[in-house]
Amino acid sequence: MSSTAPDWADVEVAVPHPSVRLPGVGMAGFRQRTPAVWDIAMVAHPSVTLLLDLSDGYGAVYLAGGRRQRGTVAVGLLPGELRATGVGVGACLQIRLEPAVATAVLGSAADLSGLMVPLDAVWGRGADRLQDRLCAATSWDDRFAIATGALLARLGDRPRVDPEVAYVWRRTTAGRGRVRVDGLADEVGWSRKRLWSRFRTQLGITPKRAAQLVRFDHAAHLLAAGHGAARVAAESGYVDQSHLHRESRTIAGLTPSAVAAAPWLAIDDVAWPR
Structure with a gap:
């Protein structure tokens, strides 16, 4: 079958x-x-x-x-x-x-x-x-x-993350992953080291990794919309097309062309209206 x-x-x-x-x-x-x-x-x-x-x-x-x-x-x-x-x-x-x-x-x-x-x-x-x-x-x-x-x-029954950590996550998603960790640390009044430590302890990934995941999500939607990998790489903040390819393999286990054809993204705008 x-x-x-x-x-x-x-x-x-x-x-x-x-x-x-x-x-x-x-x-x-x-x-x-x-x-x-x-x-x-x-x-x-x-x-x-x-x-x-x-x-x-x-x-x-x-x-x-x-x-x-x-x-x-x-x-x-x-x-x-x-x-x-x-x-x-x-x-x-x-x-x-x-x-x-x-x-x-x-x-x-x-x-x-x-x-x-x-x-x-x-x-x-x-x-x-x-x-x-x-x-x-x-x-x-x-x-x-x-x-x-x-x-x-x-x-109401569980521990919550620090407001600073939640704020940095929201800023990262709002910026589609194109954010500077040092700048976010300054915004919440923390050192870069403290932000890195608290973020990783509470969310399980570093601020840099969070930015990579959010940036790739934006790139994946551009790929699914039919844009070429070179254009997507440039518009999403990747150094070049090979950088996007490496990130795609690391995050999704797929090449950019496979991401573009992934059927789950075909109905994303219907299922998850922005």
Whole structure:
């Protein structure tokens, strides 16, 4: 049986109404309308990502960092090459958490950096009940409401990152990764060494690595939009095209041409309206 990318015309995409969205949280629901065999390259995103499997039958299998995991997973920052495979009618609720929000919801985002683990490893005993409720819901609006309530219930119970660390992350994403660490340290009144240490301790990556991940996310979307690698490299702040190629292989395990063809990005603007 051959594996193929899904026909996105056959995929239902749902997003929550803006009035029910939480700051630092993105959600989207995906469901194939007809059974299929699928193998999807998922390009790394600058977030901690929860993939809640709502499939009928076989369900999804995720592969990342040499690990293979069936069902519902949590994926930290910089997981490397990430693929989703499956057979049948696939359905998934994907939740993207800014690292500061992920720490407040799951515990330390640093513990997930570079990893993919079963959701119950970071959510705890309530993970199975949450998934059961989501599977039993009869509409995406109900699923979004259930997920939002579950996140809100956990937001006040966990340690949070320093406001300075959260600020530097937001500035990095707003600048599409083209920021100077020394300048950000000055903005929050810290030394470069202190910012580097606190950021890495609390988010699991350095400020420089965060900037690389955010910059690559911007470049990946330009590639998916059909722009050539040389132009994307120049517009995204890479030294040259070979620099973009190296970064693409390091972050996503894919060449720029493979990123441009990655089917997950084909519906990104629909699933994650900016």
